[in-house]
Amino acid sequence: MPRENNQPASQPIVSARIFTETREAVFAAFSEPVRLARWWGPQGFTNTFQEFDFRPGGAWRFTMHGPGGAAYAMDHQFMDIAAPERIVVRHLQQGHDFTLTMTFATQDNGTELTWEMRFADPAEAVKVRDFVLRANEENFDRLAAHLRQSA
Numbered sequence: 425m426p427r428e429n430n431q432p433a434s435q436p437i438v439s440a441r442i443f444t445e446t447r448e449a450v451f452a453a454f455s456e457p458v459r460l461a462r463w464w465g466p467q468g469f470t471n472t473f474q475e476f477d478f479r480p481g482g483a484w485r486f487t488m489h490g491p492g493g494a495a496y497a498m499d500h501q502f503m504d505i506a507a508p509e510r511i512v513v514r515h516l517q518q519g520h521d522f523t524l525t526m527t528f529a530t531q532d533n534g535t536e537l538t539w540e541m542r543f544a545d546p547a548e549a550v551k552v553r554d555f556v557l558r559a560n561e562e563n564f565d566r567l568a569a570h571l572r573q574s575a
């Protein structure tokens with residue numbers, strides 16, 4: 425279930441959800457590019473990966489295809505990976521520059537996945553906060569469906 429996000433608008437954007445699967449299973453859904461391409465992004469989006477070098481300093485370049493046909497080129501860099509605990513990714517688009525830290529914490533009932541997005545420009549975080557919170561929940565919904573199908 426989603427966790428409330430009551431941070432002030434100037435703070436990092438944080439989304440979290442508990443999944444019933446082990447943290448190794450949830451982590452694997454991120455670390456395997458064929459699987460990740462199936463569920464990454466908000467509802468209705470698809471992905472074409474051009475590069476997925478899953479190591480610190482490695483590039484993750486892909487195109488997100490929106491439901492209306494728009495294509496969004498994405499350029500990311502993996503900053504830190506500690507399997508199965510943490511992945512840190514830098515989103516490198518100008519004007520939409522942020523670092524996403526994903527943590528995978530074992531809970532009695534599964535795995536709590538937390539996304540913390542820290543924007544280089546706090547004003548950008550304020551501007552996109554509502555959209556990002558909705559999109560993150562859709563992303564978590566897609567991950568949950570993927571994990572159920574993969575079980």
